[in-house]
Amino acid sequence: xxxxxxxxxxxxxxxxxxxxxxxxxxxxxxxxxxxxxxxxxxxxxxxxxxxxxxxxxxxxxxxxxxxxxxxxxxxxxxxxxxxxxxxxxxxxxxxxxxxxxxxxxxxxxxxxxxxxxxxxxxxxxxxxxxxxxxxxxxxxxxxxxxxxxxxxxxxxxxxxxxxxxxxxxxxxxxxxxxxxxxxxxxxxxxxxxxxxxxxxxxxxxxxxxxxxxxxxxxxxxxxxxxxxxxxxxxxxxxxxxxxxxxxxxxxxxxxxxxxxxxxxxxxxxxxxxxxxxxxxxxxxxxxxxxxxxxxxxxxxxxxxxxxxxxxxxxxxxxxxxxxxxxxxxxxxxxxxxxxxxxxxxxxxxxxxxxxxxxxxxxxxxxxxxxxxxxxxxxxxxxxxxxxxxxxxxxxxxxxxxxxxxxxxxxxxxxxxxxxxxxxxxxxxxxxxxxxxxxxxxxxxxxxxxxxxxxxxxxxxxxxxxxxxxxxxxxxxxxxxxxxxxxxxxxxxxxx
Numbered sequence: 330x331x332x333x334x335x336x337x338x339x340x341x342x343x344x345x346x347x348x349x350x351x352x353x354x355x356x357x358x359x360x361x362x363x364x365x366x367x368x369x370x371x372x373x374x375x376x377x378x379x380x381x382x383x384x385x386x387x388x389x390x391x392x393x394x395x396x397x398x399x400x401x402x403x404x405x406x407x408x409x410x411x412x413x414x415x416x417x418x419x420x421x422x423x424x425x426x427x428x429x430x431x432x433x434x435x436x437x438x439x440x441x442x443x444x445x446x447x448x449x450x451x452x453x454x455x456x457x458x459x460x461x462x463x464x465x466x467x468x469x470x471x472x473x474x475x476x477x478x479x480x481x482x483x484x485x486x487x488x489x490x491x492x493x494x495x496x497x498x499x500x501x502x503x504x505x506x507x508x509x510x511x512x513x514x515x516x517x518x519x520x521x522x523x524x525x526x527x528x529x530x531x532x533x534x535x536x537x538x539x540x541x542x543x544x545x546x547x548x549x550x551x552x553x554x555x556x557x558x559x560x561x562x563x564x565x566x567x568x569x570x571x572x573x574x575x576x577x578x579x580x581x582x583x584x585x586x587x588x589x590x591x592x593x594x595x596x597x598x599x600x601x602x603x604x605x606x607x608x609x610x611x612x613x614x615x616x617x618x619x620x621x622x623x624x625x626x627x628x629x630x631x632x633x634x635x636x637x638x639x640x641x642x643x644x645x646x647x648x649x650x651x652x653x654x655x656x657x658x659x660x661x662x663x664x665x666x667x668x669x670x671x672x673x674x675x676x677x678x679x680x681x682x683x684x685x686x687x688x689x690x691x692x693x694x695x696x697x698x699x700x701x702x703x704x705x706x707x708x709x710x711x712x713x714x715x716x717x718x719x720x721x722x723x724x725x726x727x728x729x730x731x732x733x734x735x736x737x738x739x740x741x742x743x744x745x746x747x748x749x750x751x752x753x754x755x756x757x758x759x760x761x762x763x764x765x766x767x768x769x770x771x772x773x774x775x776x777x778x779x780x781x782x783x784x785x786x787x788x789x790x791x792x793x794x795x796x797x798x799x800x801x802x803x804x805x806x807x808x809x810x811x812x813x814x815x816x817x818x819x820x821x822x823x824x
Contacts (some may be wrong), residue, residue: 352746
């Protein structure tokens, strides 16, 4: 089915009105700037819930942040990520995360059809509701002033600290407050100026600077003030001891997900799901995990295993990068395999006796000249040596290098003899013996059934095929995620 049915809308009078409003104050940023192309003749994408079911994938748009979407100990995590994963599972489709560079792009990705739903805690505002629809609120929050405590606050008495801090918003007149350009915080400050009858110096930061990073800048003394949703400010306070968040500057507001106005059925499904989730205790457990467990937040952000869209996937990235060229693989694919084997635990030992990060049998490692498998460097190098051996073996049989990677991984898990049995079954039962997904993997599953075990082309007997099939699938799915969290010029195709 063609999902790119599009319509053109021409709302020139409104566009002119918005242009005039911005011209009156050239320093005033507005969400309308993000939506202007969709008001001036650009094509707007249309797709709804049935299209998602037909493609079997829900495309969720988000932004990297320490609460919404990040990588920790090799696994994707985050409040909105966990929720939308539950949503996708409940409606029976796969989940694909689409990561926006900044708040400006997040709406463009939705309205151009790159994604189906924004699963990021957006503040519901009247201005935004003109262009997109919002779900029922996932939670509520209010906005607070984030300010730095006095330099010597630890030696001061509480009442003296209070004298140094801003508690009445009127004292913000003439102060500079930094916020993202196209954020609800900017709108709140503009309204606050009217409420207090004085001008605030609103300083704009790029859209790709996360609220958490702006709070860090306040803590470090790089800027004086910002404002943030109270739930985000509170969890960050657990990590940044120098900040104060006790001055309220806004009323209670709704935080919700966003869909296109051309997706009313999807919005209805999401709202029904949210209503059901409110009766499930796990819904609140997930919220507390990311916004109330301050100790966990502080430990996570400090950890070398934490990744908010940076380059670190594991504590062993440098070792992987230094050795990946030996087999011409993307190091992130190796990282995904390592996670599958050991969850990055160098002390892991299997029931069968496999040891360390790459879960090698001592006899196998010894054949490549490695003995100390508890040493991460030796273990990784031994694992890559075995992958190199398998690559040399499969080069004689599988010409396509991308397909060959899948056969190598399956052989690492189950042995190349069982995989060759599956290829012979593929030839006999009209599958493609040179293609893994939906072909040889299906035939490897046959090797756990008696009628195929006894087939004349099967030479190596029973194999619990679900294990290597799951092994290859999960490594490639995780590899796609790792590509999001760490950029690389040359990638191995994941499908």
